[in-house]
Amino acid sequence: MRRLLPALCIAVFLLVGGLASPAGAHPMSTSAVLLDVQDDRVEGEVQLPIDRLAVAVHRDLTPASVLGADRAFLKRYTAEHVTAGDDGTSWTVTLGTPSVRTIDAVAHLVYPLEIRPPDGRVTDFDLRYDVIVEELLTHRVIVTVRYDFDRGILKSDDAETLGVVDWNNKSLKVPAGEGSWLRGFAATAGLGIEHVGEGADHLLFLLMLLIPAPLVAAGGRWRAGDAPARRSIVRVVHVVSAFAVGHSLTLALAAAGVIHVPSRPVETLIAFSIAVSALHAIRPLVARGEVLIASGFGLVHGLAFASLIGELGLDRGSLVTTLLGFNLGIELTQLLVVALMMPSLLVLARTAVYPAFRVAVAVIGLLFSVSWMLERAGLTSSDPFEGVQTSLVGHPLLVAASVAVLAAVARGVAPRRVPAGAG
Known part of the structure; x- marks a missing residue:
C-alpha cells in the first residue's frame, strides 16, 4: 500500500492538471448586448466572441469567415435566437450589417440591433436571448442599457447593467417604460x-x-x-x-x-x-x-x-x-x-x-x-x-x-x- 501511495498521488495530480489545463487555456468568456432606449424603438448592438461562437455553432470560424463564407448562416442563427415582446405581443427584431471588432483582446462579431414595438411606443419588454448560451453551459451574456433619456442614462459612465443571461436564465425584463422626461x-x-x-x-x-x-x-x-x-x-x-x-x-x-x-x-x-x-x-x-x-x-x-x-x-x-x-x-x-x-x-x-x-x-x-x-x-x-x-x-x-x-x-x-x- 505504501508503494502505491506515491503512484496514486501522481495520478491524481495528472488528472487534476489535465482537467485544469483546458480551463486555463480557454477561460470562460462573455458576450454582451448593449441597448439604447428611445421613444419609438430600441437600438444597440450584439457582441459575440468568435471563439465561443464557433463552439456553439460547431464550425471553424475566423474573423475573415464570419464576414465571408459564414456570414449569412451566422446572421440567420443569431436572429433566430434573439426575440423581444410584451404581454404576448412580439416586437420586430432586426440585425444590421455585421463587423469584426477586438474587445478586451478578443475578436468579436458585432451586429447592430434594432427592436421596434408594433404600436411605435417603447414600454417595458422581455428580451429573450440564447445566442451561444443554448450550447455552452458556462457562457454568460451581460445585458446593459447605455442610453435611456427618461431614466437619466445618457453616457457610458451612467450605463446600467440589467442582468446576466445564461443557460438557466434566457429571458430578461428591460425596464424601458420607466422614468420621465x-x-x-x-x-x-x-x-x-x-x-x-x-x-x-x-x-x-x-x-x-x-x-x-x-x-x-x-x-x-x-x-x-x-x-x-x-x-x-x-x-x-x-x-x-x-x-x-x-x-x-x-x-x-x-x-x-x-x-x-x-x-x-x-x-x-x-x-x-x-x-x-x-x-x-x-x-x-x-x-x-x-x-x-x-x-x-x-x-x-x-x-x-x-x-x-x-x-x-x-x-x-x-x-x-x-x-x-x-x-x-x-x-x-x-x-x-x-x-x-x-x-x-x-x-x-x-x-x-x-x-x-x-x-x-x-x-x-x-x-x-x-x-x-x-x-x-x-x-x-x-x-x-x-x-x-x-x-x-x-x-x-x-x-x-x-x-x-x-x-x-x-x-x-x-x-x-x-x-x-x-x-
Missing part, C-alpha cells in the same frame, strides 16, 4: 454643469470677461469708476446674457443639424476667444468690448457644446428637452462663477491692488490660450500648463476663497482707488 431633463442639466465646470477654457473665457466689468474704459485705458456697484453688476448681467444668447443660438442650430463645423477649428477658435478677452482685460479693445466679445465668441462656444451633445448621442432623445436641460446647466454654472468671483472683484476694483491683479490674471489667461491654440492647431504635441489648469479647475472654491482673502487684505492695506491716468 423630467429625469432626463435633470440629467442633461447635470451634464451642462459638468461640462462647463470641468472645462478650463470656458471658465477662463468667462473670467476674462468679468475682470474689467467693475472698471470704465477711458482714453484707451481701464480706470476705476465712481459708479456704484449696481452699475457693475448690470454690466456683468449684460456680459453673461450676451454669452448665453450667443452659445444658445449655435447650440440649437448645430444640435438640429442645420450647421456643422469640425471640432478642431472650433476648439482652436475657443482658445483664440480667450486670448482676445485677455487682451481686452489688459487694455480695452473697444468700448463695452466685453459684451461684444461675449456675444460673438459665444457663437463659437455654442458649437463646442453642440459637439458634446453629438458625441454623447443626446440628440437621440427629445431635442428640445435636451437643449433646455443642457443650456440650463451651463447657465447655472456661469451664475455660480459670477456669484463666487464678482463680490471679490468689486472689492478689489476699489483698491490700488486691482491693476496689478487684473494684468497678472489676464497675462496668465493669455499664456494658457496661446498654449491651447498651438496644441489644438497641431503645432505642438502637448500643453505645458495642463497640470496647473487641471488643479485650478479641480479646486474652484479654493481659487474663489484666495481671491476673497486678497480682496479683504487689499481693502485694509490699500483702500485707495487707482489714481486717474493709471491703467
Whole structure:
C-alpha cells in the first residue's frame, strides 16, 4: 500500500492538471448586448466572441469567415435566437450589417440591433436571448442599457447593467417604460454643469470677461469708476446674457443639424476667444468690448457644446428637452462663477491692488490660450500648463476663497482707488 501511495498521488495530480489545463487555456468568456432606449424603438448592438461562437455553432470560424463564407448562416442563427415582446405581443427584431471588432483582446462579431414595438411606443419588454448560451453551459451574456433619456442614462459612465443571461436564465425584463422626461431633463442639466465646470477654457473665457466689468474704459485705458456697484453688476448681467444668447443660438442650430463645423477649428477658435478677452482685460479693445466679445465668441462656444451633445448621442432623445436641460446647466454654472468671483472683484476694483491683479490674471489667461491654440492647431504635441489648469479647475472654491482673502487684505492695506491716468 505504501508503494502505491506515491503512484496514486501522481495520478491524481495528472488528472487534476489535465482537467485544469483546458480551463486555463480557454477561460470562460462573455458576450454582451448593449441597448439604447428611445421613444419609438430600441437600438444597440450584439457582441459575440468568435471563439465561443464557433463552439456553439460547431464550425471553424475566423474573423475573415464570419464576414465571408459564414456570414449569412451566422446572421440567420443569431436572429433566430434573439426575440423581444410584451404581454404576448412580439416586437420586430432586426440585425444590421455585421463587423469584426477586438474587445478586451478578443475578436468579436458585432451586429447592430434594432427592436421596434408594433404600436411605435417603447414600454417595458422581455428580451429573450440564447445566442451561444443554448450550447455552452458556462457562457454568460451581460445585458446593459447605455442610453435611456427618461431614466437619466445618457453616457457610458451612467450605463446600467440589467442582468446576466445564461443557460438557466434566457429571458430578461428591460425596464424601458420607466422614468420621465423630467429625469432626463435633470440629467442633461447635470451634464451642462459638468461640462462647463470641468472645462478650463470656458471658465477662463468667462473670467476674462468679468475682470474689467467693475472698471470704465477711458482714453484707451481701464480706470476705476465712481459708479456704484449696481452699475457693475448690470454690466456683468449684460456680459453673461450676451454669452448665453450667443452659445444658445449655435447650440440649437448645430444640435438640429442645420450647421456643422469640425471640432478642431472650433476648439482652436475657443482658445483664440480667450486670448482676445485677455487682451481686452489688459487694455480695452473697444468700448463695452466685453459684451461684444461675449456675444460673438459665444457663437463659437455654442458649437463646442453642440459637439458634446453629438458625441454623447443626446440628440437621440427629445431635442428640445435636451437643449433646455443642457443650456440650463451651463447657465447655472456661469451664475455660480459670477456669484463666487464678482463680490471679490468689486472689492478689489476699489483698491490700488486691482491693476496689478487684473494684468497678472489676464497675462496668465493669455499664456494658457496661446498654449491651447498651438496644441489644438497641431503645432505642438502637448500643453505645458495642463497640470496647473487641471488643479485650478479641480479646486474652484479654493481659487474663489484666495481671491476673497486678497480682496479683504487689499481693502485694509490699500483702500485707495487707482489714481486717474493709471491703467
